[in-house]
Amino acid sequence: MPDLKETLGYNYLHHTKFNRKTIREKERPSISPGEAFKGYGDVKKISLPVSWQKTGAELEELLQKRRSVRQFSNENLSLEDLAFLLWSMQGVTAQAGPYLLRTAPSAGALYPVETYLAVDRVDGVDAGLYHFDVRNFQLECLTDQSVSGLVARGALDQGFVSRAAVTVIWSAVFRRNMVKYGHRGLRYIMLDCGHICQNLLLAAESLDLKACPVAAFYDDELNALLDIDGVEESVIYLASVG
Ligand SMILES: Cc1cc2nc3c(=O)[nH]c(=O)nc-3n(C[C@H](O)[C@H](O)[C@H](O)COP(=O)(O)O)c2cc1C
Numbered sequence: 001m002p003d004l005k006e007t008l009g010y011n012y013l014h015h016t017k018f019n020r021k022t023i024r025e026k027e028r029p030s031i032s033p034g035e036a037f038k039g040y041g042d043v044k045k046i047s048l049p050v051s052w053q054k055t056g057a058e059l060e061e062l063l064q065k066r067r068s069v070r071q072f073s074n075e076n077l078s079l080e081d082l083a084f085l086l087w088s089m090q091g092v093t094a095q096a097g098p099y100l101l102r103t104a105p106s107a108g109a110l111y112p113v114e115t116y117l118a119v120d121r122v123d124g125v126d127a128g129l130y131h132f133d134v135r136n137f138q139l140e141c142l143t144d145q146s147v148s149g150l151v152a153r154g155a156l157d158q159g160f161v162s163r164a165a166v167t168v169i170w171s172a173v174f175r176r177n178m179v180k181y182g183h184r185g186l187r188y189i190m191l192d193c194g195h196i197c198q199n200l201l202l203a204a205e206s207l208d209l210k211a212c213p214v215a216a217f218y219d220d221e222l223n224a225l226l227d228i229d230g231v232e233e234s235v236i237y238l239a240s241v242g
Pocket of ligand 1: 066067068069070158212213214215216217
């Protein structure tokens, strides 16, 4: 089996890293724009109804209302609300043999995504950097000093990130997935994380919280903040909530 560094996934990730020095100079391929929508002209069309069964009403409302919002309330999040958000992302909902199945699906039930939190305003939780322990449904404190300013810097200096009550930082432990899926694994890892993030966004909406996903970041700055090496484990996505 090729090692991680020999996989296409690893090479893709490393060739597409943002870096403070090279971000402006890096050559971008010149690609002509694609059509925004696709349509088939001369085929049979079926208009879809736009009022649905009452049973789906709550979900419908959440989906309708969800927006990426970059302004947050100054209020604290309750610990209960934070716990619900974490459960929505990666809560264990069943066991199948050795697999702890979760609220979000994962290719091969391999769960390569780890969740970290930059906490600034949560009742009963010191500002700091935390890791979410999925099995024990606990937070593990890595630093009890606010890191939100550093996370915002690492997120291409997007200021709103520093004003969130909490910013979720997702990393991938590549080997967990790639041991089975090899070159193709990176696709699945990114899809897994998309599922997790969408669960968070809808859960936040259900609590009347604002949230915004963030994928623009200086990879190795955030990796250094989490003390991960960017090879075995690397940051892949964030979301600010408040
Ligand atoms: C993969 C991905 C990366 C994103 N990265 C950022 C980001 O770095 N900064 C930001 O302000 N918004 C970011 N967004 C939010 C998008 O700008 C937003 O989803 C888009 O404008 C559509 O708006 P809506 O989410 O309100 O429907 C990202 C969204 C996705 C799905």
